[in-house]
Amino acid sequence: xxxxxxxxxxxxxxxxxxxxxxxxxxxxxxxxxxxxxxxxxxxxxxxxxxxxxxxxxxxxxxxxxxxxxxxxxxxxxxxxxxxxxxxxxxxxxxxxxxxxxxxxxxxxxxxxxxxxxxxxxxxxxxxxxxxxxxxxxxxxxxxxxxxxxxxxxxxxxxxxxxxxxxxxxxxxxxxxxxxxxxxxxxxxxxxxxxxxxxxxxxxxxxxxxxxxxxxxxxxxxxxxxxxxxxxxxxxxxxxxxxxxxxxxxxxxxxxxxxxxxxxxxxxxxxxxxxxxxxxxxxxxxxxxxxxxxxxxxx
Amino acid sequence: xxxxxxxxxxxxxxxxxxxxxxxxxxxxxxxxxxxxxxxxxxxxxxxxxxxxxxxxxxxxxxxxxxxxxxxxxxxxxxxxxxxxxxxxxxxxxxxxxxxxxxxxxxxxxxxxxxxxxxxxxxxxxxxxxxxxxxxxxxxxxxxxxxxxxxxxxxxxxxxxxxxxxxxxxxxxxxxxxxxxxxxxxxxxxxxxxxxxxxxxxxxxxxxxxxxxxxxxxxxxxxxxxxxxxxxxxxxxxxxxxxxxxxxxxxxxxxxxxxxxxxxxxxxxxxxxxxxxxxxxxxxxxxxxxxxxxxxxxxxxxxxxxxxxxxxxxxxxxxxxxxxxxxxxxxxxxxxxxxxxxxxxxxxxxxxxxxxxxxxxxxxxxxxxxxxxxxxxxxxxxxxxxxxxxxxxxxxxxxxxxxxxxxxxxxxxxxxxxxxxxxxxxxxxxxxxxxxxxxxxxxxxxxxxxxxxxxxxxxxxxxxxxxxxxxxxxxxxxxxxxxxxxxxxxxxxxxxxxxxxx
Numbered sequence: 116x117x118x119x120x121x122x123x124x125x126x127x128x129x130x131x132x133x134x135x136x137x138x139x140x141x142x143x144x145x146x147x148x149x150x151x152x153x154x155x156x157x158x159x160x161x162x163x164x165x166x167x168x169x170x171x172x173x174x175x176x177x178x179x180x181x182x183x184x185x186x187x188x189x190x191x192x193x194x195x196x197x198x199x200x201x202x203x204x205x206x207x208x209x210x211x212x213x214x215x216x217x218x219x220x221x222x223x224x225x226x227x228x229x230x231x232x233x234x235x236x237x238x239x240x241x242x243x244x245x246x247x248x249x250x251x252x253x254x255x256x257x258x259x260x261x262x263x264x265x266x267x268x269x270x271x272x273x274x275x276x277x278x279x280x281x282x283x284x285x286x287x288x289x290x291x292x293x294x295x296x297x298x299x300x301x302x303x304x305x306x307x308x309x310x311x312x313x314x315x316x317x318x319x320x321x322x323x324x325x326x327x328x329x330x331x332x333x334x335x336x337x338x339x340x341x342x343x344x345x346x347x348x349x350x351x352x353x354x355x356x357x358x359x360x361x362x363x364x365x366x367x368x369x370x371x372x373x374x375x376x377x378x379x380x381x382x383x384x385x386x387x388x389x390x391x392x393x394x395x396x397x398x399x400x401x402x403x404x405x406x407x408x409x410x411x412x413x
Numbered sequence: 414x415x416x417x418x419x420x421x422x423x424x425x426x427x428x429x430x431x432x433x434x435x436x437x438x439x440x441x442x443x444x445x446x447x448x449x450x451x452x453x454x455x456x457x458x459x460x461x462x463x464x465x466x467x468x469x470x471x472x473x474x475x476x477x478x479x480x481x482x483x484x485x486x487x488x489x490x491x492x493x494x495x496x497x498x499x500x501x502x503x504x505x506x507x508x509x510x511x512x513x514x515x516x517x518x519x520x521x522x523x524x525x526x527x528x529x530x531x532x533x534x535x536x537x538x539x540x541x542x543x544x545x546x547x548x549x550x551x552x553x554x555x556x557x558x559x560x561x562x563x564x565x566x567x568x569x570x571x572x573x574x575x576x577x578x579x580x581x582x583x584x585x586x587x588x589x590x591x592x593x594x595x596x597x598x599x600x601x602x603x604x605x606x607x608x609x610x611x612x613x614x615x616x617x618x619x620x621x622x623x624x625x626x627x628x629x630x631x632x633x634x635x636x637x638x639x640x641x642x643x644x645x646x647x648x649x650x651x652x653x654x655x656x657x658x659x660x661x662x663x664x665x666x667x668x669x670x671x672x673x674x675x676x677x678x679x680x681x682x683x684x685x686x687x688x689x690x691x692x693x694x695x696x697x698x699x700x701x702x703x704x705x706x707x708x709x710x711x712x713x714x715x716x717x718x719x720x721x722x723x724x725x726x727x728x729x730x731x732x733x734x735x736x737x738x739x740x741x742x743x744x745x746x747x748x749x750x751x752x753x754x755x756x757x758x759x760x761x762x763x764x765x766x767x768x769x770x771x772x773x774x775x776x777x778x779x780x781x782x783x784x785x786x787x788x789x790x791x792x793x794x795x796x797x798x799x800x801x802x803x804x805x806x807x808x809x810x811x812x813x814x815x816x817x818x819x820x821x822x823x824x825x826x827x828x829x830x831x832x833x834x835x836x837x838x839x840x841x842x843x844x845x846x847x848x849x850x851x852x853x854x855x856x857x858x859x860x861x862x863x864x865x866x867x868x869x870x871x872x873x874x875x876x877x878x879x880x881x882x883x884x885x886x887x888x889x890x891x892x893x894x895x896x897x898x899x900x901x902x903x904x905x906x907x908x909x910x911x912x913x914x
Contacts (some may be wrong), residue, residue: 122685139675142675142676143675143676143678143680144679144680145678145679186528186898206701232558232559232560232561233560234556236560236582236895239581304673305673305745308673311671311673311899312567313568313570313671313899314562314567315560315562315569315896315898315899316671316896316897316898316899316900324567332586381842382673382675383675383676384743385674385743385745386669386673386674386743386745386748386749387674387745387749388673388745388748388749389583389748389749389753389828389894389897390582390896390897392748396701
C-alpha cells in the first residue's frame with residue numbers, strides 16, 4: 116500500500132502544476148505550455164550536469180533531497196488509497212505539520228550555504244512567512260481534533276456527511292484558512308509569483324537560484340509534491356467517500372484537480388501582495404482558523 | 414537674467430560666436446539663478462575649442478518655450494563644481510570630467526559615468542578599470558546588508574549594476590552604475606555627417622529609433638536650411654506617436670506582469686506587437702529603422718493604406734482600453750501601484766527629471782507642447798499629468814498619453830497633406846550651433862550640434878531622457894522595499910544604451 120500510494124503521488128504531482136498553468140493560460144487568452152511540461156522539465160534537468168559554487172558544502176545538496184523526502188513522507192500520512200493512511204498513529208498530526216518545518220530548515224540552510232545576498236534574503240522571507248502560516252494550519256488541526264476526537268490525521272480529515280451537516284461553518288472556515296496556507300506554503304500568488312525571474316522579489320524561487328541539474332530537478336519535484344500534499348489535504352476534506360478504495364482515490368484526485376483550477380483562477384484574477392502585506396493575510400488565516408476552534412468549542 | 418544667454422527656439426540655428434562667452438563666475442551665476450527660476454538644465458557638456466576646454470550649457474524655459482545657451486572657457490584642469498548648489502547637473506559634471514579629463518572641484522560624488530575612454534587625447538580623469546569597477550556608497554553597521562544586482566540580470570534586459578544598502582527589506586540607498594553599453598556614439602559622430610551617421614543615431618536607443626532620428630534630422634535640417642514638406646512632417650509625427658503607443662502599451666503590460674497580474678500582462682504583450690506592426694506598415698521595420706532621414710521620410714503611403722492604418726489604430730486602441738482598464742479596476746493592482754516608489758515634486762525639480770516620470774509628479778512639461786516643432790506646431794497633443802509621483806501615477810500618465818497619441822495618429826491619417834515626402838538636404842552652415850528637442854516616449858531627447866568652419870559636426874551632444882531620470886529611480890527606492898525595485902524600475906523603464914551612448 117505504501118508503494119502504491121508513493122507511485123500515485125510521484126506520478127500525479129507534476130500534473131497539478133500543468134493544470135494550474137493551463138488554467139492561467141486559458142484565462143489570459145493564451146494557448147499555454149503543454150499539460151505535462153513539468154514532467155519534461157524534470158526529465159531534462161535530470162539529464163543535465165550540475166554546477167556547484169565553490170562556497171557551497173554538502174548542506175547545499177542535502178536541501179533538495181530532504182525537501183522531496185519530506186514531501187513524500189508527508190504524503191504517506193494522507194489516506195489517499197485506502198480508509199487509513201499508510202503511516203498513521205496517534206499524534207501524527209504534529210509530525211505532519213512539523214516535517215515541513217524540518218524540510219524548511221534544510222532548504223533555508225542550503226540557501227544560506229551559497230553565501231548569496233539574494234538567497235539569504237529569500238531564506239529570511241521564507242522562515243518569516245512560514246512561522247506566520249504555521250498557527251493557521253495548526254489551529255485548523257485543533258478544531259478538527261475536537262470534532263473527530265482523534266489525534267490521527269487520517270481520522271481528523273476524513274470528515275463525512277455527518278460532520279458537514281453538524282459543523283459546516285467550522286469546516287468551511289478551516290478549508291478557507293488552509294487554502295490561504297496552501298497558497299503561502301507553495302509560493303503561489305498573492306504571496307509569491309511562481310513565474311517571476313526577478314531575484315529581488317522572489318521568496319521560494321530565489322532560494323534555489325544556485326541549484327542546477329539533478330539537484331534542481333529534485334527541488335522542482337519536491338515543490339510539486341508539497342503542492343500536491345497540501346491540495347490533497349483539502350481535497351480529502353471536501354470530497355465524499357463511496358467506500359470503494361479506487362473510486363475514493365479517483366474522487367480525491369478529481370478534488371485535487373478542481374482545487375488546481377481554483378488556484379489558477381485566483382492567480383489570474385489578482386495581483387501579488389506587497390511584501391509587507393503578506394503577514395497581514397497570514398494572520399487573517401490564523402484568525403479564521405481560530406474562529407473555527409471557537410465554533411467547535413461551544 | 415536672460416541678458417547673458419543666447420536665446421533660441423527649438424531647432425533654430427544660431428552662430429557659435431553669438432553664444433556669449435562668459436567668465437566662469439558669470440557662467441555659474443547664470444545657471445544658478447536660472448535654475449532657481451523657470452529654467453532647467455537640458456544639457457551641459459564640454460568641447461575642445463582652440464586648444465581649450467569650453468563648457469556649454471543649454472537651459473530650457475518650458476513656460477516660455479525658450480532655450481538659453483552660454484559658454485565658458487576653463488583655465489587649467491579644474492573648475493568649481495555646480496552640483497552642491499544645483500543637483501541637476503551632477504551627472505553632467507561627472508560626464509565632463511570623464512570625457513575631457515577636467516575636475517569639477519567640490520563635486521560631492523565624483524566618479525565615472527560610463528567608464529569610457531576620454532574624448533580628449535591622453536587626458537584621464539579616472540583610472541581605466543572597465544565598467545562597474547569603482548567605489549560605491551556604503552552604509553556600515555551590524556544590521557545593514559548590501560545587495561548587488563547585475564550587470565547580468567535574470568531576464569533578457571540590458572546590463573546595469575545596482576547596489577543596494579538595506580536594512581532588512583528596507584532600502585537606505587541605491588546606487589546605479591552603468592556604462593556597460595558604451596559604444597562611443599558621440600565620438601563616432603564627430604566630423605560627420607557621414608555614411609554611418611543615421612545608423613548611429615537610430616541605434617542610440619533602439620526602442621527610441623524615431624525619437625532620436627527625429628531630433629537629429631531637426632538639427633541638421635535647421636543647419637542646412639531645409640524646409641521639410643508637410644506630408645513628411647505628418648508621417649514623422651505618426652511614427653513618433655506609434656513608437657510612444659507601442660512602448661507605453663508594452664510598459665503597462667510589463668508593470669502588470671511585475672505584480673503578477675496576468676490578464677493585462679498577456680494582452681498588452683500582444684497589443685504592443687500590433688502597434689509595432691503599424692510602424693512596420695509605414696516602412697517595413699517594426700522599430701522604424703530607415704523611415705526618417707534628413708529632408709523628410711523615405712516611405713510614403715496611399716490614401717487607401719492610410720485609411721486601413723487608421724482602422725487598425727482604432728482596433729488596437731480599443732483592445733488596449735480593454736486590457737489596461739483592468740489595471741484601474743482591480744483593487745489588488747491599485748494597492749500594489751499606489752504609494753510605491755514615490756518621487757516628490759521637489760525632488761523631481763531638483764534633479765531635473767523629464768518626460769513621463771516628471772509628468773507623473775505633476776510637472777506639466779512636454780516638448781510637444783512647450784517647444785513644438787514639425788507637425789506639433791499645427792496639431793496639439795494635450796499634456797497629461799498625474800500628481801503623486803508613484804508607480805500608479807507613472808502608469809496612469811502612460812495610459813492617458815496612449816489615448817491622446819492614438820487620437821493624434823487617427824487625425825493625422827485622415828488629413829495627410831498632399832505634398833512630396835522628401836526635400837533635398839543642403840550642407841550644414843559653418844560655425845553654428847543648434848539645439849533640437851523631441852518628446853520621445855520616455856521624455857525629452859536633447860541633441861546639440863556644433864559645426865566647425867568646414868561645415869562638419871565638431872561636437873554632437875546627445876542627452877537621452879534616461880540621463881536625467883536614472884537618479885530619479887534611485888530616489889524612488891529610498892525608504893522603500895527592496896522587493897519593489899523591479900516594479901519601480903519598470904515604471905521608469907529607462908534606457909541603458911541611451912544613457913551609455
